[in-house]
Amino acid sequence: MSHRKKDTDYLSISTRIRAMENRLLTRERMDRMIEARDNGEAMKVLAECGYSEGPLEASLARARAEVFRDMESASPDPRLVEIFQLKYDYHNAKTILKAQATGSNPERLLLDGGRYSPQELWAGWQREALSGVSPAFRQAMEQAKAVLEDTQDPQRADLVLDRACYAEMAQLAQALQSPFLQGYVRLSVDVANLRTAVRIHRMGREGDFLRQALLSGGNVSETALAAARGESLGEIFRAGPLAQAGELGAKLTQPGGGSLTAFERECDDALTAYLAAARRIPFGEETVIGYLYAKEQELTAIRAIFAGRAAGLDGDTIRARLRTTYV
Numbered sequence: 001m002s003h004r005k006k007d008t009d010y011l012s013i014s015t016r017i018r019a020m021e022n023r024l025l026t027r028e029r030m031d032r033m034i035e036a037r038d039n040g041e042a043m044k045v046l047a048e049c050g051y052s053e054g055p056l057e058a059s060l061a062r063a064r065a066e067v068f069r070d071m072e073s074a075s076p077d078p079r080l081v082e083i084f085q086l087k088y089d090y091h092n093a094k095t096i097l098k099a100q101a102t103g104s105n106p107e108r109l110l111l112d113g114g115r116y117s118p119q120e121l122w123a124g125w126q127r128e129a130l131s132g133v134s135p136a137f138r139q140a141m142e143q144a145k146a147v148l149e150d151t152q153d154p155q156r157a158d159l160v161l162d163r164a165c166y167a168e169m170a171q172l173a174q175a176l177q178s179p180f181l182q183g184y185v186r187l188s189v190d191v192a193n194l195r196t197a198v199r200i201h202r203m204g205r206e207g208d209f210l211r212q213a214l215l216s217g218g219n220v221s222e223t224a225l226a227a228a229r230g231e232s233l234g235e236i237f238r239a240g241p242l243a244q245a246g247e248l249g250a251k252l253t254q255p256g257g258g259s260l261t262a263f264e265r266e267c268d269d270a271l272t273a274y275l276a277a278a279r280r281i282p283f284g285e286e287t288v289i290g291y292l293y294a295k296e297q298e299l300t301a302i303r304a305i306f307a308g309r310a311a312g313l314d315g316d317t318i319r320a321r322l323r324t325t326y327v
Contacts, residue, residue, distance in 0.1 A: 004177035007284035009076040014283035016074070017291045021279075023049050025298045027325050033305050034315045042309070046302065056306055060299050064113050067295045075288050082172055083181065084292045088114030089121075089133075090165040093141050094158055096125050101148055136171070140164030163215060166192070170217050180278070180286045187274055189218035190242055191267045193225055194233070194249055198263065201230035201253040230254065241270045261321060269324045272297065276326055294326035301325070 029045050036042035043053070051059050068085065072078040088111045099106035110118035116133055124130040130138055140161050148157040166189055173181040193214050200210045207226075214222040220236055228236050230253025237246025245266035251258035271293075278290025301322055308318035 005076045005285065010285055010287060011283045013071075013074045013076070014287040017287045020291065021294070024294055024326060025049055025301060030301060030305060030322060030325070031315075031319075033302075034309070034318050036309075039306065039309065042306070049298075056302075060302060061112055064295070064299060067292070068113065071288055071292060075285075077176060077285070079172060079176060080181075080285060080288050081292065082115055083169055083184075083289070084296055085113060085115045086165055086168055086172075088112070088118075089116055089137060090140075090161050092116075092118045092121055093137070093144070093161050094154075096122055097141065097144055097148055097157060098154055100125070100145075101154075134168065136164055136168050159213060162192070166215050166217060176285070178285055178289075181289055184271070184274060184289065186217060186219050187241060187271060189215050190220050190237075190240070191245075191271060193218055193220065193222065194237065194242060194245060195264075195267060197225055197228070197233060198230075198249040198252050201233075241274060242267070245270055265321075265323055268297075272324050272326060279326075290326070297323065297326055 025046075029049065033042040033045045036045070043051075043056075046059070047053070051063055053059070068081050072081050075081070092106075092110050092114060095106045095109045099109075106122060107119070110122065112118060116137075120132070121130070124132075125141070130141070140163075143164075144157040144160040147160055148154060151157075166185070169185045169188070170182070173185045196213050196215075197210060200213060211222065211226040214225060216222060219240060224236055225233075231250050233253065234243075234247040234250040237243055237249075245263060248258050248263040248266055252260060252263055275290045275293045278286035281287065304321050305318060308321065
């Protein structure tokens, strides 16, 4: 096991992050973007947060790449960034396998931001010479391909990749010897499992189907979650940070019960509340982890605001879709 960095090793980067947090997208800045007369005025608010001019998606992609590069070079342990890059790699794996199965080109759906170049992933996979990736990632792609060929069911193939993604996150958190990061991964698994349970209960497909879809490694055991009836989901999560989300999820499994938007928001807000605790820690790995999460959350909020504006939604409707901010 690798040597764990001391919290004092993060003193310099933590101090810089505290200053950088002043440029994060606050609720007041979000409101100004929502109420802006046009997109040009809304983009001016983003300029205050350090975003470059140009098309929105290109500006967001540049911002994400810059944050990852900055944190990789400045952090005492650059592997902290990988926790937030994994999801892009596994998204690309899903996209590549589905494209291969249908004989289509996946390139327009591939996302930058992962550990591996999406173009090189696609090229290597086509040549059956995938290189420069983790053994776990390679094995997951091969297993998912076999499942897809055997079952013709993309959801089952996706589940193989989801399990591998969360397993890599857990392994990385353990290798970093970071209790804070380990707690984040366990809570992320709980959030994914709660969402899965609600979705499957609403489909009326509990039992074995639910058991097969649940991930391991959370605070709440898969056994308890699989055995629960829809209305008892709230009981299972009542003692933890997902208490409110569990209660809303339980209502959603009943006829005419609750708002899916509110449930999804509560799930995300629980993760934000956990990671926002990093702001109370003067220096350490927590500041880097929290800031990386805050930037990812910020990019999601910006897309939601501009998508709402494009759809002609009123300000209150857009606000209802936004999550609690990190700052």
